Amino acid sequence: MDIWNAVAESGDKRLQAKFKLSMNVIERTLSLYGCEEVAFSFNGGKDSTVLLHLLRAGYAVAECSGSAEEVRSRTQHRIRTIYFESPDVFPEIDSFTLDTAKAYDLELELIRLDFKSGLVELQKKRPIKAVFLGTRIGDPNAVGQEQFSPSSAGWPAFMRVNPILDWSYRDVWAFLLACKVPYCSLYDQGYTSIGAIHDTVPNVALCVSGANTIEDPNSCTSQKDMSSPLTNYRPAYMLRDGRLERAGRLKSYSSVKNCKSRDTLVTNGDINGLSDKGGLFAAAVLVVGDEILRGEVEDTLGAHLSKELYSIGWTVARRAVVPNDVDAISEEVEHRSNDCDIVLMTGGVGTLHCDITLAGVAKAFGARLAPDEELEEELRRLYGENCPGVENKMAQLPEGITELLHYKDAAVPVIRCKNVYVLSAVTTSELALQWKCLLEQAAKRDLFHAQSPFTSVRLRTSLREVELAGPLARTNSGFPDLTIGCYRESCQYQFSRGTDRNEGQLVISIIGKDPSRVNEAAKSLALAFPEGVFSDIGEG
Numbered sequence: 001m002d003i004w005n006a007v008a009e010s011g012d013k014r015l016q017a018k019f020k021l022s023m024n025v026i027e028r029t030l031s032l033y034g035c036e037e038v039a040f041s042f043n044g045g046k047d048s049t050v051l052l053h054l055l056r057a058g059y060a061v062a063e064c065s066g067s068a069e070e071v072r073s074r075t076q077h078r079i080r081t082i083y084f085e086s087p088d089v090f091p092e093i094d095s096f097t098l099d100t101a102k103a104y105d106l107e108l109e110l111i112r113l114d115f116k117s118g119l120v121e122l123q124k125k126r127p128i129k130a131v132f133l134g135t136r137i138g139d140p141n142a143v144g145q146e147q148f149s150p151s152s153a154g155w156p157a158f159m160r161v162n163p164i165l166d167w168s169y170r171d172v173w174a175f176l177l178a179c180k181v182p183y184c185s186l187y188d189q190g191y192t193s194i195g196a197i198h199d200t201v202p203n204v205a206l207c208v209s210g211a212n213t214i215e216d217p218n219s220c221t222s223q224k225d226m227s228s229p230l231t232n233y234r235p236a237y238m239l240r241d242g243r244l245e246r247a248g249r250l251k252s253y254s255s256v257k258n259c260k261s262r263d264t265l266v267t268n269g270d271i272n273g274l275s276d277k278g279g280l281f282a283a284a285v286l287v288v289g290d291e292i293l294r295g296e297v298e299d300t301l302g303a304h305l306s307k308e309l310y311s312i313g314w315t316v317a318r319r320a321v322v323p324n325d326v327d328a329i330s331e332e333v334e335h336r337s338n339d340c341d342i343v344l345m346t347g348g349v350g351t352l353h354c355d356i357t358l359a360g361v362a363k364a365f366g367a368r369l370a371p372d373e374e375l376e377e378e379l380r381r382l383y384g385e386n387c388p389g390v391e392n393k394m395a396q397l398p399e400g401i402t403e404l405l406h407y408k409d410a411a412v413p414v415i416r417c418k419n420v421y422v423l424s425a426v427t428t429s430e431l432a433l434q435w436k437c438l439l440e441q442a443a444k445r446d447l448f449h450a451q452s453p454f455t456s457v458r459l460r461t462s463l464r465e466v467e468l469a470g471p472l473a474r475t476n477s478g479f480p481d482l483t484i485g486c487y488r489e490s491c492q493y494q495f496s497r498g499t500d501r502n503e504g505q506l507v508i509s510i511i512g513k514d515p516s517r518v519n520e521a522a523k524s525l526a527l528a529f530p531e532g533v534f535s536d537i538g539e540g
């Protein structure tokens with residue numbers, strides 16, 4: 001049995017584990033529905049090529065199991081295969097699909113209709129109960145799917161079976177290479193995911209020579225001019241970062257438009273529709289933890305992040321403590337990532353059952369959590385073998401939207417999902433380091449930048465609230481460009497300075513980006529009272 005042997009001999013434990021789980025799915029499907037009413041949806045792509053060979057191995061087992069008598073009496077099943085032909089397909093893909101069907105004696109049915117209508121016709125002609133698909137987590141249409149997912153409402157009724165749903169890009173290539181099976185020639189020309197001929201180009205991360213030479217082929221994410229005949233590409237299996245798999249799939253205008261404002265981020269105030277803010281950028285700080293909500297633990301990390309943001313000229317539009325609940329986190333992330341330019345999150349990142357922050361982030365963006373090989377590797381380096389691979393929750397990241405931001409001094413990278421940044425720090429000193437890392441990486445990659453700093457004046461007074469209210473309200477309306485507030489110093493603060501009053505004094509804060517306006521506002525307020533009523537206590 002060539003496929004079983006090839007996987008066993010590969011010595012790749014991760015691949016062997018994935019293979020075993022997929023074979024279980026296939027065996028369960030065949031015993032539930034029988035070979036007659038199951039079809040394989042094959043399009044010559046790398047994922048469906050993997051699936052083809054898993055199915056060959058699975059069908060062979062199904063036919064060889066049982067007593068010798070049973071095996072003899074059993075008819076040998078060809079794999080029922082459906083291929084939706086389209087005029088937009090690459091000729092290499094089309095011929096590979098047809099040639100492969102012949103080579104492996106697949107029972108091929110060509111369908112020249114769109115997916116839905118084609119399946120309706122198929123159900124009338126020769127019904128199917130289940131279809132095997134090469135869908136993987138990270139494919140746009142995988143959102144919400146499991147290994148067994150009934151077809152969607154409005155589609156003919158069948159079970160979608162996705163045996164390689166949890167396979168990573170690396171797993172796919174490890175399998176194809178270990179089994180030495182043929183795959184479509186386009187993958188050797190730098191294509192890493194193949195759609196229609198008009199929306200698919202080779203992956204620029206694999207570009208090696210000619211006009212578009214780049215030094216590190218795996219570090220580039222944007223598409224450049226693909227038309228130069230001088231341009232060469234490495235084969236698809238050399239792509240190191242599986243997250244770039246779809247970099248050669250050109251986005252439609254509408255999807256570019258939809259993801260623009262939050263995927264690529266804030267630079268200097270005149271793009272992404274943010275210029276109307278007059279250079280003010282807003283962040284949200286979300287802290288996850290039931291213990292903080294119960295008041296058992298102080299939110300020191302959230303406070304630290306707020307101060308850091310303020311110190312680089314960013315407004316903190318919202319700081320919220322969120323319970324350890326996936327739906328609550330997802331809801332908060334969804335809102336804040338829409339309202340704010342960036343969202344910083346701490347808490348709930350780790351391997352405990354209550355560490356569900358990333359699950360909440362994934363849900364907010366309609367993504368699934370999937371094992372991330374890069375983070376797994378790093379955690380293994382950090383924690384040794386106590387970090388058991390795919391079992392490690394911390395290495396499960398929202399698929400397709402995650403990027404790790406590394407910094408030489410920080411043990412664990414910052415996890416970026418669109419405009420949400422998850423920091424794993426649990427102490428303020430760790431957080432200070434991660435913040436430094438984030439700032440440096442964000443500036444280097446043009447994700448977000450420090451802005452012109454805020455200036456503030458803080459005035460303490462023993463005036464009563466009623467005496468202060470009128471003049472303060474007038475100053476506030478005279479300086480709409482400033483943030484003018486008033487709060488009472490806490491009792492604790494007063495006691496620590498040796499006063500015996502049980503009520504703190506009032507402090508007026510005047511904050512803005514233009515120092516002369518801030519001073520002007522302070523003077524204007526002071527003019528409404530006798531001299532010496534306010535003492536300037538400096539910046540906060």
Ligand SMILES: Cc1cc2nc3c(=O)[nH]c(=O)nc-3n(C[C@H](O)[C@H](O)[C@H](O)COP(=O)(O)O)c2cc1C
Binds near residue numbers: 141150151195
């Ligand atoms: C056999 C088969 C079954 C499908 N079933 C569904 C379905 O139940 N619901 C759905 O929304 N799309 C279904 N689709 C469409 C796919 O989710 C997806 O749109 C299609 O594979 C095209 O992917 P692409 O846009 O990346 O080329 C099905 C496609 C195939 C080939």
Ligand SMILES: Nc1ncnc2c1ncn2[C@@H]1O[C@H](COP(=O)(O)OP(=O)(O)OP(=O)(O)O)[C@@H](O)[C@H]1O
Binds near residue numbers: 041044085
């Ligand atoms: N034209 C088609 N005919 C039959 N099945 C299809 C067709 N298009 C997609 N599918 C099914 O949907 C699955 C997912 O398609 P997708 O394009 O993501 O993967 P792939 O083509 O196998 O690999 P790649 O990501 O490299 O293009 C396929 O593996 C296949 O099962």
Ligand SMILES: [Mg+2]
Binds near residue numbers: 193195
């Ligand atoms: Mg494809």
